[in-house]
Amino acid sequence: MTDARSADAPLAFLKGHGTENDFVILPDPDGRLDLSSGDVARLCDRRAGIGADGLLRVVRSAAHPEAAALASEAEWFMDYRNSDGSVAEMCGNGVRVFARYLQRTGRAGAGDLDVATRAGVRHVHIGKDGADGTPGDITVMMGAAELPSGAVRVGVDGHTWPAVHVSMGNPHAVAFVDDLDEAGDLLRAPAVSPAAAYPNGTNVEFVVDRGPAHVAMRVHERGSGETRSCGTGACAVMVAAARRDGLDPAATGQPVTYTVDLPGGRLVITERADGEIEMTGPAVILAEGVIDPAWLAAGR
Numbered sequence: 001m002t003d004a005r006s007a008d009a010p011l012a013f014l015k016g017h018g019t020e021n022d023f024v025i026l027p028d029p030d031g032r033l034d035l036s037s038g039d040v041a042r043l044c045d046r047r048a049g050i051g052a053d054g055l056l057r058v059v060r061s062a063a064h065p066e067a068a069a070l071a072s073e074a075e076w077f078m079d080y081r082n083s084d085g086s087v088a089e090m091c092g093n094g095v096r097v098f099a100r101y102l103q104r105t106g107r108a109g110a111g112d113l114d115v116a117t118r119a120g121v122r123h124v125h126i127g128k129d130g131a132d133g134t135p136g137d138i139t140v141m142m143g144a145a146e147l148p149s150g151a152v153r154v155g156v157d158g159h160t161w162p163a164v165h166v167s168m169g170n171p172h173a174v175a176f177v178d179d180l181d182e183a184g185d186l187l188r189a190p191a192v193s194p195a196a197a198y199p200n201g202t203n204v205e206f207v208v209d210r211g212p213a214h215v216a217m218r219v220h221e222r223g224s225g226e227t228r229s230c231g232t233g234a235c236a237v238m239v240a241a242a243r244r245d246g247l248d249p250a251a252t253g254q255p256v257t258y259t260v261d262l263p264g265g266r267l268v269i270t271e272r273a274d275g276e277i278e279m280t281g282p283a284v285i286l287a288e289g290v291i292d293p294a295w296l297a298a299g300r
C-alpha cells in the first residue's frame with residue numbers, strides 16, 4: 001500500500017459488519033491510497049491482519065477515476081474489495097456499513113443519501129435510532145435484478161442442482177436445496193456450469209424454504225469464501241424465490257416482500273413493481289484504530 005501523504009503516516013481504520021458480513025473500513029477521502037490486491041488480502045487476513053470478508057475504502061467520487069462521472073449524483077464512492085484482494089462491482093451489506101460510517105462521521109445524518117458504487121449510484125435511507133439507542137436499520141435501493149437466460153447448475157462433491165442465474169450488478173447462481181447442510185463445508189468454491197455463463201466467476205447461494213415468503217440461505221462468495229451474509233446474494237435469492245413462487249411485481253403491479261435468514265442475521269427484501277429491489281437490515285461499526293506503518297511497510 002502506498003500513501004501519498006507520507007511513507008510512515010499511520011492509517012486510520014474502522015471495523016464494521018452487516019449481519020456479520022464484516023469489513024475493514026479505510027477512510028481515504030482524497031483518494032491518496034494506492035491499495036494493491038496483496039495489501040487488501042493482508043488487511044483482511046484473520047490471523048496476521050485485522051480480519052474481514054472484505055474492505056470498504058471511503059473515497060470522494062470526484063477523487064476516484066471509476067467514480068468521477070458520478071460525483072454530481074453521489075459525493076462518496078464505495079471502493080469495495082473482496083478478502084482475496086479482488087475487485088467486485090457491488091456489495092449490499094457493504095453499502096449499509098458504508099452509510100453507517102458516513103453517518104457516524106457526520107457526513108450523513110439520519111435520512112437519505114446516495115452512494116456511488118461500481119454498479120452505479122445506490123440510494124440509501126438510514127432509519128432513526130430506537131428509543132433505547134439501538135441504531136436504526138438501513139434500507140438500500142439495490143437496483144433491478146437481471147435474470148440472463150440459459151440453464152446453469154451448481155455442484156458440490158458430485159451432487160449438482162439446477163440454479164437460477166441472477167445479476168445484482170455482481171453475479172449470482174441461486175440453487176434451491178432440501179437442506180442447507182447438503183452444501184457441505186463450502187471450504188472450496190462450488191462447481192458452476194457452464195463456466196461460460198460466469199466469465200468472471202460467481203457467488204453461489206443455497207436456499208431452503210422456512211415458510212411463506214420466508215427463506216434461509218448460505219452463500220459462498222467469489223473472492224471471500226463462505227461468509228455469514230451477502231446482501232446482493234439475499235436480493236438474488238429473493239427474486240429467484242419469487243419467480244419460482246409465480247410472483248412478479250412487474251406483471252401484477254404489486255410489490256413482493258421476502259424475509260431472508262442468513263447465518264449472521266436477517267434481511268428483508270422487497271421487489272417493487274418498477275423492478276427496484278429494496279434491502280433492509282442492520283449495520284454496525286464496532287471499532288476503530290490505526291494501522292502500524294511498520295507492519296504495512298513489511299508487506300510491500
Ligand SMILES: N[C@@H](CCC[C@H](N)C(=O)O)C(=O)O
Binds near residue numbers: 021
Ligand atoms: N458480501 C457482499 C458481496 C461482495 C462481493 C462478492 N463477493 C462478489 O465478488 O461479487 C454483499 O453483501 O453483497
